[in-house]
Amino acid sequence: xxxxxxxxxxxxxxxxxxxxxxxxxxxxxxxxxxxxxxxxxxxxxxxxxxxxxxxxxxxxxxxxxxxxxxxxxxxxxxxxxxxxxxxxxxxxxxxxxxxxxxxxxxxxxxxxxxxxxxxxxxxxxxxx
Amino acid sequence: xxxxxxxxxxxxxxxxxxxxxxxxxxxxxxxxxxxxxxxxxxxxxxxxxxxxxxxxxxxxxxxxxxxxxxxxxxxxxxxxxxxxxxxxxxxxxxxxxxxxxxxxxxxxxxxxxxxxxxxxxxxxxxxxxxxxxxxxxxxxxxxxxxxxxxxxxxxxxxxxxxxxxxxxxxxxxxxxxxxxxxxxxxxxxxxxxxxxxxxxxxxxxxxxxxxxxxxxxxxxxxxxxxxxxxxxxxxxxxxxxxxxxxxxxxxxxxxxxxxxxxxxxxxxxxxxxxxxxxxxxxxxxxxxxxxxxxxxxxxxxxxxxxxxxxxxxxxxxxxxxxxxxxxxxxxxxx
Numbered sequence: 001x002x003x004x005x006x007x008x009x010x011x012x013x014x015x016x017x018x019x020x021x022x023x024x025x026x027x028x029x030x031x032x033x034x035x036x037x038x039x040x041x042x043x044x045x046x047x048x049x050x051x052x053x054x055x056x057x058x059x060x061x062x063x064x065x066x067x068x069x070x071x072x073x074x075x076x077x078x079x080x081x082x083x084x085x086x087x088x089x090x091x092x093x094x095x096x097x098x099x100x101x102x103x104x105x106x107x108x109x110x111x112x113x114x115x116x117x118x119x120x121x122x123x124x125x126x127x128x
Numbered sequence: 129x130x131x132x133x134x135x136x137x138x139x140x141x142x143x144x145x146x147x148x149x150x151x152x153x154x155x156x157x158x159x160x161x162x163x164x165x166x167x168x169x170x171x172x173x174x175x176x177x178x179x180x181x182x183x184x185x186x187x188x189x190x191x192x193x194x195x196x197x198x199x200x201x202x203x204x205x206x207x208x209x210x211x212x213x214x215x216x217x218x219x220x221x222x223x224x225x226x227x228x229x230x231x232x233x234x235x236x237x238x239x240x241x242x243x244x245x246x247x248x249x250x251x252x253x254x255x256x257x258x259x260x261x262x263x264x265x266x267x268x269x270x271x272x273x274x275x276x277x278x279x280x281x282x283x284x285x286x287x288x289x290x291x292x293x294x295x296x297x298x299x300x301x302x303x304x305x306x307x308x309x310x311x312x313x314x315x316x317x318x319x320x321x322x323x324x325x326x327x328x329x330x331x332x333x334x335x336x337x338x339x340x341x342x343x344x345x346x347x348x349x350x351x352x353x354x355x356x357x358x359x360x361x362x363x364x365x366x367x368x369x370x371x372x373x374x375x376x377x378x379x380x381x382x383x384x385x386x387x388x389x390x391x392x393x394x395x396x397x398x399x400x401x402x403x404x405x406x407x408x409x410x411x412x413x414x415x416x417x418x419x420x421x422x423x424x425x426x427x428x429x430x431x432x433x434x435x436x437x438x439x440x441x442x443x444x445x446x447x448x449x450x451x452x453x454x455x456x457x458x459x460x461x462x
Contacts, residue, residue: 040416040417043413043416043417044413044417046409046413046416047410047413047414047417050406050409050410050412050413051406051410051427052406053170053429054427054428054429055428055429055430056426056427056428057425057426057427057428058425058426058453058457059410059414059422059424059425060422060423060424060425060457060461061414061419061420061421061422061423062414062419062420062421062423063418063419063420064414064419064420066419072140072163082461086453086454086457087454
């Protein structure tokens with residue numbers, strides 16, 4: 001599963017990636033600098049709560065930058081330096097979240113999740 | 129003013145297809161998407177919504193529960209039910225519960241869009257007024273003994289509220305999830321509003337039971353008090369960068385317009401106290417995580433507008449989601 005995050009981690013300026021469940025539990029974490037300080041977990045959760053349900057946030061702090069994406073599967077947090085190729089990082093996040101979605105229910109990140117019933121659009125709309 | 133239509137369905141594909149289908153009606157309404165009843169109620173508390181289109185079968189809070197909650201707390205918002213499991217009994221229950229329309233799947237997006245536009249027109253069938261002070265106008269409604277629903281938008285901060293009149297008597301008011309007398313005071317404290325009149329009132333229960341004139345006087349008093357508090361809170365009206373708040377907002381607007389032009393998607397530069405608490409909490413979290421204070425943020429809440437937050441200038445820039453985000457961040461982060 002961690003290989004999924006490698007492309008994102010390989011983008012210049014990206015320092016680490018974390019993935020939290022919708023309930024705020026840290027499911028995955030990988031960084032280029034020895035990993036996240038476990039004692040900081042509640043602070044990360046507090047930060048996610050302070051976003052008050054925002055779907056996407058780009059937060060620029062005095063000495064660092066965070067890109068946060070909320071998805072059905074959980075919340076993705078990318079830590080980076082203040083100067084980073086933001087558009088490239090967003091694109092990699094799109095790809096990663098799409099990959100995570102397609103693996104939902106089959107990987108270790110989603111052991112408890114059940115695959116979602118698929119519905120075709122033809123069930124909703126008539127052709128004009 | 130563009131109206132928000134909230135679409136509620138647990139099927140993401142359905143929501144996205146509707147959003148795409150409604151894109152051509154973007155000059156009439158914009159859409160908000162919610163995955164179930166709970167998410168929908170969160171939107172209704174936070175955002176002004178003109179109409180709700182909901183599926184019936186959903187996890188957590190289903191369409192019937194959502195309909196009942198809307199009728200109890202947001203009775204002015206019409207609800208259209210869409211369902212793939214349509215039966216006459218279900219339709220009867222939905223209409224009895226207050227739904228204005230019942231649409232069985234499969235349906236034509238165009239037909240649903242037309243129904244929505246027609247419903248939204250009713251919001252202003254009694255006319256609209258721009259840039260007025262509400263007090264005198266509301267006293268006329270009382271004198272004329274009108275039954276109507278008046279929707280108001282405050283022009284500086286973009287707050288929206290609703291007043292319900294039955295035969296000239298102010299029965300109820302609503303701002304977000306706040307109702308009754310307190311909501312009325314909040315609305316009466318607004319100096320400059322645009323308003324639309326609907327010649328109908330779904331609310332019949334009187335939650336206020338007070339003379340309009342005394343409510344207007346109390347509203348004006350509270351407004352003066354609030355202005356004084358705001359001036360004091362800004363410490364004589366200075367931002368961290370040393371300029372007065374209004375100068376700082378003007379500076380931000382000029383910086384954007386001079387560098388990226390007036391059509392770059394920055395729609396409004398305002399001071400919005402609703403963001404203050406959230407900005408403080410994000411900044412505090414950043415400091416605990418050794419990232420320092422928050423300098424700049426771009427927030428997408430899934431609404432028709434995204435927001436750029438500039439804590440140092442106490443400024444909020446409302447932007448079109450299609451704006452050149454990275455250019456704006458780079459410019460304002462300099």
